[in-house]
Amino acid sequence: MYKIVQTQGGVCLADGFFADGVSAGLKPNGAKDMAFIYSESLCEIASVFTTNKMAAAPIIHFKSKGSFETNFVLVNSKNANAITGDAGVEDIKDILQTLSQEVHHPIMSSTGVIGVRLPKEKIIAGAKLFDLSKKEPHSAAKAIMTTDTFSKEIALRVELADGSSFNIGAMAKGAGMINPAMATMLCFITTDADVSANEMQKILNDTTAKTFNAASVDGDTSTNDTVLLLANKKSGAYNATAFHEALHTIMHFLAREMVRDGEGATKLVTYEVSGAKDDAEAEVAAKALSDSLLVKTALYGEDPNWGRIASTVGASGVACSQESLQISFEDVCVYDKGNIYFDADIEAKASLVMQRDAFTIFCDLGQGKGKFTAFGCDLGHEYVKINADYRT
Amino acid sequence: MYKIVQTQGGVCLADGFFADGVSAGLKPNGAKDMAFIYSESLCEIASVFTTNKMAAAPIIHFKSKGSFETNFVLVNSKNANAITGDAGVEDIKDILQTLSQEVHHPIMSSTGVIGVRLPKEKIIAGAKLFDLSKKEPHSAAKAIMTTDTFSKEIALRVELADGSSFNIGAMAKGAGMINPAMATMLCFITTDADVSANEMQKILNDTTAKTFNAASVDGDTSTNDTVLLLANKKSGAYNATAFHEALHTIMHFLAREMVRDGEGATKLVTYEVSGAKDDAEAEVAAKALSDSLLVKTALYGEDPNWGRIASTVGASGVACSQESLQISFEDVCVYDKGNIYFDADIEAKASLVMQRDAFTIFCDLGQGKGKFTAFGCDLGHEYVKINADYRT
Numbered sequence: 001m002y003k004i005v006q007t008q009g010g011v012c013l014a015d016g017f018f019a020d021g022v023s024a025g026l027k028p029n030g031a032k033d034m035a036f037i038y039s040e041s042l043c044e045i046a047s048v049f050t051t052n053k054m055a056a057a058p059i060i061h062f063k064s065k066g067s068f069e070t071n072f073v074l075v076n077s078k079n080a081n082a083i084t085g086d087a088g089v090e091d092i093k094d095i096l097q098t099l100s101q102e103v104h105h106p107i108m109s110s111t112g113v114i115g116v117r118l119p120k121e122k123i124i125a126g127a128k129l130f131d132l133s134k135k136e137p138h139s140a141a142k143a144i145m146t147t148d149t150f151s152k153e154i155a156l157r158v159e160l161a162d163g164s165s166f167n168i169g170a171m172a173k174g175a176g177m178i179n180p181a182m183a184t185m186l187c188f189i190t191t192d193a194d195v196s197a198n199e200m201q202k203i204l205n206d207t208t209a210k211t212f213n214a215a216s217v218d219g220d221t222s223t224n225d226t227v228l229l230l231a232n233k234k235s236g237a238y239n240a241t242a243f244h245e246a247l248h249t250i251m252h253f254l255a256r257e258m259v260r261d262g263e264g265a266t267k268l269v270t271y272e273v274s275g276a277k278d279d280a281e282a283e284v285a286a287k288a289l290s291d292s293l294l295v296k297t298a299l300y301g302e303d304p305n306w307g308r309i310a311s312t313v314g315a316s317g318v319a320c321s322q323e324s325l326q327i328s329f330e331d332v333c334v335y336d337k338g339n340i341y342f343d344a345d346i347e348a349k350a351s352l353v354m355q356r357d358a359f360t361i362f363c364d365l366g367q368g369k370g371k372f373t374a375f376g377c378d379l380g381h382e383y384v385k386i387n388a389d390y391r392t
Numbered sequence: 393m394y395k396i397v398q399t400q401g402g403v404c405l406a407d408g409f410f411a412d413g414v415s416a417g418l419k420p421n422g423a424k425d426m427a428f429i430y431s432e433s434l435c436e437i438a439s440v441f442t443t444n445k446m447a448a449a450p451i452i453h454f455k456s457k458g459s460f461e462t463n464f465v466l467v468n469s470k471n472a473n474a475i476t477g478d479a480g481v482e483d484i485k486d487i488l489q490t491l492s493q494e495v496h497h498p499i500m501s502s503t504g505v506i507g508v509r510l511p512k513e514k515i516i517a518g519a520k521l522f523d524l525s526k527k528e529p530h531s532a533a534k535a536i537m538t539t540d541t542f543s544k545e546i547a548l549r550v551e552l553a554d555g556s557s558f559n560i561g562a563m564a565k566g567a568g569m570i571n572p573a574m575a576t577m578l579c580f581i582t583t584d585a586d587v588s589a590n591e592m593q594k595i596l597n598d599t600t601a602k603t604f605n606a607a608s609v610d611g612d613t614s615t616n617d618t619v620l621l622l623a624n625k626k627s628g629a630y631n632a633t634a635f636h637e638a639l640h641t642i643m644h645f646l647a648r649e650m651v652r653d654g655e656g657a658t659k660l661v662t663y664e665v666s667g668a669k670d671d672a673e674a675e676v677a678a679k680a681l682s683d684s685l686l687v688k689t690a691l692y693g694e695d696p697n698w699g700r701i702a703s704t705v706g707a708s709g710v711a712c713s714q715e716s717l718q719i720s721f722e723d724v725c726v727y728d729k730g731n732i733y734f735d736a737d738i739e740a741k742a743s744l745v746m747q748r749d750a751f752t753i754f755c756d757l758g759q760g761k762g763k764f765t766a767f768g769c770d771l772g773h774e775y776v777k778i779n780a781d782y783r784t
Contacts, residue, residue, distance in 0.1 A: 051709075054703055054705070054707075054717075082699070083714045222707075223703050297776055307505065311614065322475045338477040379776065384771065384773050385773075
């Protein structure tokens, strides 16, 4: 048995981790735009990166290093260092070189505009402002924001049956799930659990599939998406089941926070697809729903337009039929295997559900036992405004 | 040698075809909402339908009949007769039964709201208003519109070297490429060419892939999408190459008209992808571009944001790299194999291109000889308005 307790401290909760944000003048309004995470001892690393074939320079640089341990991550916002070619990778080496006296195998991570070289001198000057003894996780979380309207942090303490315990903390930024010119999904997780890199990587892969990869704001995939998990093992404690559950809680929370803060989003909608032929088909159907423009605009209009749900599932290519499909908005069934329940009374009840900030749409395909849960948001005028006008 | 001449007459140009639209009271404003196409002799049929597994009752009914010839198509707008189960198919049989004295194996086609039974009595009464001697193609084209802002028609006469000739005419409706609750893509093509059903079907499949299936307003696929091609052979003339070219001209024109009239669209954008590993990969990349929310909102904002183009191609999963990619807005190159040309001068030129109503974005992946051309539109406030508010 174990206990998972939510607490404060973000990426600095785990023993031996430090973090802070500074202002290096990348954001024109003087807001914080560079953050670091430092560990007083070396960390093993697990990572997940974008599948985009135009992966940004920080990702190319990280992958080129092969297997290594680190005690330092440098993050900048406002410039993604993406599609900047070899020069973008050289810029990273030059920047990290200036830190080589203090830290070991530093990692760089970036988010912001694509196709523009990093302002190297500003970043080097910014890095000189870092005070590695600072534990300011909230300041770090603020510094990595782009179009995010709030920072995203969580910290958990895991208490094991033998009295030992370990900690996991995280910060993330999202905004457009992927708006490749302004935003990106970045997530940094720190832990003092005594977990090996291999074990962490396995758990991280599994958890990413069910959390960040189940979340969609606009269905695009950025050049910079990054999840980094650093373990310095200082607690000496570990339990795989507890670690897996705590990591899932953290990443599930952050994925939902990112969608909730999606560009222009006013609603967080969960799509629980069940009864698919298998889990893979459930995932296809659930993601088709969370990505459909017609579904997203109906959500924004608070219109319980179940026909768009049915049609989107039908168009997704998974096994389904109108004779076996069931659709509910929370506990309000609107369509049940050929029976259309959609009279004025049901419509009123379904409309009430849709006026909530967050709710679940259940969709049972009646074909098998496959299931998947995806998170999405609505698409309203603000999304168009942010994405059409962002450079002006 | 042959000559293709654009002319008037829509679906009534081909010899022996008649058409008209009537008002049956389905549209609350009294606009025309039912159309027919009648041929004085029986027609062979080629058809393409939606791949949506929730295909609407008219499609289920058509497919259940196996191979047949017809001389009559009845089309209604405002109600899609989709996801209405066996009852929806029975409704069609009841309606068509009332026409059985006058016409042979009539076909029904519907577009409009999903999940509502057809107003059978109104449609039967509407069908009694049809005058089969009328040649009013424009009235028919108007009657099948939903959120379309203009009707879509074209007619071609094909003059062969031996002095013989045949005609092809068509009408279509689009709006949301697929807005499953209000719109659908329907296209009806009539010809007096002496072409066999098998040959027509082959040519129709090939042409559909390069025209309607290359067009996207919102990336969804309706429950009702239908292309019907009817040939009564009355001209006695035929030439396969000329027929293929004329059909391509017709469907290419209508596909572009549909995108130009996409819900809320202000721009018609052509994506010419070349240099892909093969044609299939070029198609994936081109369609990813025409479907990307981030690209579509940048178009609306007239922002020559080439980073979104590059990132979308990278995310589409096709073979590509920043070292071999080239991007141009018409003749303005913005990115060339690692060279970012995007200074203020180029940005100004690219912005001018984007202010046009229609333009082409060229994207060469530098991987092989695969190519594909897709059509798309921008996504602006009107799209959100139409789709969020449409039932209120």
